Amino acid sequence: MKSEEFPDKKFAEKCWTHNLPQLLDLAGLKADFEASLKADPDLLDNWDAVKEWTEESRYARTTKAKAENLYEAITDKKHGVLSWLKLHW
Amino acid sequence: MQIKEGQTLIERLAHEEVAVTAAGWVKESESGDWYLYLATPLVGEDGPTRSAYRRVNAVIRKMQEEGFGMDPFEKKVIGPHDPIARDMLANRGGRPGGPPTPFRGSRLGDLDVEEAYIYPPLPNPEEQAGIELWECGRTELRPGIGPAGLCRVVVIDLENQAVLQKRTYRGTMANPQPLSPGQLEVTWAEGGAVRIIGSAAQQRWSWSQPRANWEEGGCPPDKVLHAILTAMG
Numbered sequence: 055m056k057s058e059e060f061p062d063k064k065f066a067e068k069c070w071t072h073n074l075p076q077l078l079d080l081a082g083l084k085a086d087f088e089a090s091l092k093a094d095p096d097l098l099d100n101w102d103a104v105k106e107w108t109e110e111s112r113y114a115r116t117t118k119a120k121a122e123n124l125y126e127a128i129t130d131k132k133h134g135v136l137s138w139l140k141l142h143w
Numbered sequence: 144m145q146i147k148e149g150q151t152l153i154e155r156l157a158h159e160e161v162a163v164t165a166a167g168w169v170k171e172s173e174s175g176d177w178y179l180y181l182a183t184p185l186v187g188e189d190g191p192t193r194s195a196y197r198r199v200n201a202v203i204r205k206m207q208e209e210g211f212g213m214d215p216f217e218k219k220v221i222g223p224h225d226p227i228a229r230d231m232l233a234n235r236g237g238r239p240g241g242p243p244t245p246f247r248g249s250r251l252g253d254l255d256v257e258e259a260y261i262y263p264p265l266p267n268p269e270e271q272a273g274i275e276l277w278e279c280g281r282t283e284l285r286p287g288i289g290p291a292g293l294c295r296v297v298v299i300d301l302e303n304q305a306v307l308q309k310r311t312y313r314g315t316m317a318n319p320q321p322l323s324p325g326q327l328e329v330t331w332a333e334g335g336a337v338r339i340i341g342s343a344a345q346q347r348w349s350w351s352q353p354r355a356n357w358e359e360g361g362c363p364p365d366k367v368l369h370a371i372l373t374a375m376g
Binding site: 076 | 201
């Protein structure tokens, strides 16, 4: 899709979600991501921790250890989920 | 949802000494996605999950090298104290090691669920021995069929671990032969019972497959079980 185009309405509605596995699929990244998970076991461990996040869990009280666990899983420079996503921007 | 793969994974985790206190396939209402929820003490109370995933994923990777086909995306680990785990425990049924039972409710803990299938506990060693004994008889399981069911009987030599005689009957066995010393008579009944009678006194054991328990005599000694399993191939 070109940046100046209006997005397809149905597709845009599907993207109206916080569900991370679903967003990965909609972005057309699922196959690439699965290949990366097979090649990088640490990325899979991190993804598993990240995919537990929900828009509701952000309001829940949590432990420091659990919060750090999520933060590290996202931001780890070599195997973090954000590091992988940045390669596909 | 992969019922059989889920069962295989739970059994393998136990074999690899990863305790799973409750497990089930859950279709989350919000996403519509199925996940295999695994409750394990690897996740402490309110603790992080990454180390637990590391351990579980290591087992899955080993299994994948052997041809295991479950999508590694489709699992979530939770602690045994998680309300979802507690609800799975409270709602699980069925015989140990058997198929998962459907969950009739709409919530597990705080999670809205569309559907769920909760696995029964894994069998303990004595129950596992009974299940293997039943399976080695290769008899169709028809609980409740009673005396109309087919019975398969074999006489086994305990020392040589070999089948000496085999026959089938319905109702009552005609012309039962006395056992010689060192022989075992094993009967598989379609209703789900396995009876073992030895030539010596006190050598009577009975396993119920539908109830998954030893109903008479407790679990037989290893020598007896091993002889039967070997003889039946």
